[in-house]
Amino acid sequence: MTNISKKKLKDKVFVAICDQLTNYISKLDNPGKTKMFLDGLFTESEKIMIAKRFAVIVMIKYGYDFFVIQKTLKLSMTTIYKISEKMDDGEYGFIIDQIPKGSLINKKIKDNPFWSYIETLLEMRMPPKVGKGRWKGFYKATEPK
Structure with missing residues (x-):
């Protein structure tokens, strides 16, 4: 905090x-x-807070269900709704304009390592909280080719 x-x-x-x-x-x-x-x-908690806020904005822009956002980012629905309302009020307009248009599958976006990484993270959701090899699939999917 x-x-x-x-x-x-x-x-x-x-x-x-x-x-x-x-x-x-x-x-x-x-x-x-x-x-x-x-x-x-930034401290670790500040980076997490900013990164999660940005991820919510990206996920809402690309039409992800709030429940998926909640489970993926481990956020409360209240937090997601607040960010969504701010988006509706135009508070994140410039940020939204910087996010590539279309879907995350877009070739232009896929060529950018950052957006490719975000897409992989969003598609995979999050690994189980416990268990052997829970991150193996994620690391395999995001390793450079």
Whole structure:
């Protein structure tokens, strides 16, 4: 769980900090540097929270049932509904516009390793919680060819 200080920043300071962060991220010139930057900046729980939020947006855009999203990402229906409502209100408009159109089967998308990985993850759902070799099929499906 992320912790946020109860002491509120002045709006001017908050905007300046956000602008500076955006500028630094936009100047990173390759995915490797961006990953290193974000890995150094975010805690494990923050990365999980952001990744799950993004995955919900992707899955809703591609028409996945909320129950499938709940089981795959281990989220409550309340969380999924809140994100869905924000999508309906246009709060994630820019993010949604960055997700390739069509289905995840689209050839252009399949050629991109990131979207191919996401597709594999979504198609396989999640492995059983326990048992020998529970991740074997996932690793086999996602290993580079």
